[in-house]
Amino acid sequence: MIRLLAAVTGQILTTFARFITAARADWRGIEPVRKQRIYFANHTSNADMPLIWTVLPPALRRETRPVAAADYWLKSKLRAFAGRDVFKAVLIDRRAEHRTEDPIAKIVEALDEGSSIIIFPEGGRNMTDDPLLPFKAGIFNIATRRPDVDLVPTWVDNISNIMPKGEVIPVPLACTVIFGAPVHLKKDEAMEPFLTRCSDALGALNPAQSGARG
Amino acid sequence: MTQTSADLIMLFAGVVGLLFLATIAGEILRVRDADGSPVVDTFVTRVHSWWAMVAILALALISGRVAIVVLFAFASFAALREFMTLTQKTRADHWAMVASFYVVLPVQYILIWWGQEGLFTSFIPVYAFLLLPILSMLRGAGASFLSRISETQWALMICVFCASHVPALLVLDIDGYGARNVLLIAFLVLVVQLGDLMEYFAGRRFGRTRVAETISRKTWEGVGCGLAFAVLVGALLAWITPFGVFWSGVYAGIAFLVGVGGALVLAAIKQDRGVQNWGHLIPGQGGFVDQLDSVFFAAPVFFYMTRYFWV
Numbered sequence: 001m002i003r004l005l006a007a008v009t010g011q012i013l014t015t016f017a018r019f020i021t022a023a024r025a026d027w028r029g030i031e032p033v034r035k036q037r038i039y040f041a042n043h044t045s046n047a048d049m050p051l052i053w054t055v056l057p058p059a060l061r062r063e064t065r066p067v068a069a070a071d072y073w074l075k076s077k078l079r080a081f082a083g084r085d086v087f088k089a090v091l092i093d094r095r096a097e098h099r100t101e102d103p104i105a106k107i108v109e110a111l112d113e114g115s116s117i118i119i120f121p122e123g124g125r126n127m128t129d130d131p132l133l134p135f136k137a138g139i140f141n142i143a144t145r146r147p148d149v150d151l152v153p154t155w156v157d158n159i160s161n162i163m164p165k166g167e168v169i170p171v172p173l174a175c176t177v178i179f180g181a182p183v184h185l186k187k188d189e190a191m192e193p194f195l196t197r198c199s200d201a202l203g204a205l206n207p208a209q210s211g212a213r214g
Numbered sequence: 215m216t217q218t219s220a221d222l223i224m225l226f227a228g229v230v231g232l233l234f235l236a237t238i239a240g241e242i243l244r245v246r247d248a249d250g251s252p253v254v255d256t257f258v259t260r261v262h263s264w265w266a267m268v269a270i271l272a273l274a275l276i277s278g279r280v281a282i283v284v285l286f287a288f289a290s291f292a293a294l295r296e297f298m299t300l301t302q303k304t305r306a307d308h309w310a311m312v313a314s315f316y317v318v319l320p321v322q323y324i325l326i327w328w329g330q331e332g333l334f335t336s337f338i339p340v341y342a343f344l345l346l347p348i349l350s351m352l353r354g355a356g357a358s359f360l361s362r363i364s365e366t367q368w369a370l371m372i373c374v375f376c377a378s379h380v381p382a383l384l385v386l387d388i389d390g391y392g393a394r395n396v397l398l399i400a401f402l403v404l405v406v407q408l409g410d411l412m413e414y415f416a417g418r419r420f421g422r423t424r425v426a427e428t429i430s431r432k433t434w435e436g437v438g439c440g441l442a443f444a445v446l447v448g449a450l451l452a453w454i455t456p457f458g459v460f461w462s463g464v465y466a467g468i469a470f471l472v473g474v475g476g477a478l479v480l481a482a483i484k485q486d487r488g489v490q491n492w493g494h495l496i497p498g499q500g501g502f503v504d505q506l507d508s509v510f511f512a513a514p515v516f517f518y519m520t521r522y523f524w525v
Contacts, residue, residue: 171315173299
């Protein structure tokens with residue numbers, strides 16, 4: 001019953017997201033095929049994750065779990081339903097002092113079950129004017145544990161105009177999710193250069209950076 | 215069956231015949247051209263899109279006023295979404311944009327459905343024009359204020375005001391034409407789109423002199439052929455209009471020329487914003503604005519020409 005309800009809610013959500021944003025995937029560096037991946041994306045709005053989820057073809061979507069903050073997604077019954085049942089999120093606790101389990105271990109466990117995952121390596125929403133915040137160590141720790149899985153840079157474009165922070169009504173604007181070429185942790189690569197490399201790979205997908213405003 | 219439905223079905227049969235020819239031509243090209251050149255691929259995709267567009271428009275025209283108004287309201291919505299994606303905006307414009315999509319657009323189409331000509335011709339050029347900048351100002355104005363409010367107004371004029379003048383043709387009470395106005399919509403869309411098509415093919419084949427060197431590949435030769443074809447189609451379709459053969463040709467020619475101007479203006483805007491297409495929703499064509507730019511420009515001109523000389 002819950003599963004049916006979750007499937008229906010998921011369908012309504014993707015339809016609504018398409019209506020507002022005409023969401024489109026731009027498969028620039030990878031093909032939309034069933035392969036285990038870690039999608040790492042920029043994070044400016046709460047709508048980022050549902051949007052990436054929307055543009056994934058259904059077969060891929062079923063096998064992809066977003067990593068999300070437990071303190072946000074477990075706040076109310078409705079959010080818990082959306083987070084746990086609709087998105088099947090891997091819920092982790094961002095607050096180190098409240099933690100009962102290691103978040104990286106939980107993510108690795110999801111990978112070992114065969115799921116692809118979506119992560120936001122900036123660690124929180126970017127409220128600044130900079131396109132990206134410095135990445136947290138999480139993506140490095142995941143890559144160290146499972147170095148063979150493709151790390152796919154995923155740029156969500158234009159979403160901050162659809163719903164600027166503090167606004168509640170989304171404006172319908174076209175929105176594109178751009179998937180870049182996968183990144184891998186090199187042998188003996190240190191954390192700092194790896195984080196910079198990931199961040200650059202993601203930033204390079206930003207259409208605003210290449211001059212043409214899209 | 216009424217005369218109008220019979221005429222619509224005749225017209226539809228003719229268009230379906232043309233589409234069959236285009237489909238067969240596409241398949242022949244595809245067989246001949248084994249390497250699969252992108253030009254042939256684009257042509258075949260476009261033909262598929264035309265089938266879908268003809269089917270949707272025909273269904274709406276047969277179903278009547280509500281369906282037609284709703285169809286164009288959705289086309290406006292998609293076009294406005296494409297346009298606003300490219301306009302300058304800051305947080306201060308959020309309310310103005312929310313109001314454009316969720317208030318101005320539906321109200322304009324409700325006024326059209328209601329048939330209040332005095333209201334739907336002034337609502338966007340007067341009321342939206344004055345009220346939306348007030349909203350942006352209340353949210354803190356900011357840099358490039360004049361450019362931003364102008365771009366929002368432009369988006370509304372093209373994508374909502376102009377586009378809504380296609381279904382607005384239903385409102386006109388033309389002497390001796392009865393309730394056949396739905397045929398005027400078919401007439402306008404057909405002469406403009408067929409003229410565009412001829413302009414495209416003739417331009418690719420014998421075009422030499424560019425109309426606007428830096429903006430578009432359109433040529434004077436192509437536009438000339440398109441104009442001749444639009445006038446011919448217009449004259450041949452005189453039986454569905456109240457204008458008579460001569461004036462049908464003239465009206466078709468004017469609508470086509472205004473449409474070409476519109477397509478060029480919107481191409482210049484695309485160039486200014488550094489994009490190839492307005493969107494991606496119509497396979498092979500780009501966005502709604504790419505497909506309908508000429509119809510959007512031609513619609514108000516055609517509407518007022520008919521309104522002042524035939525009502």
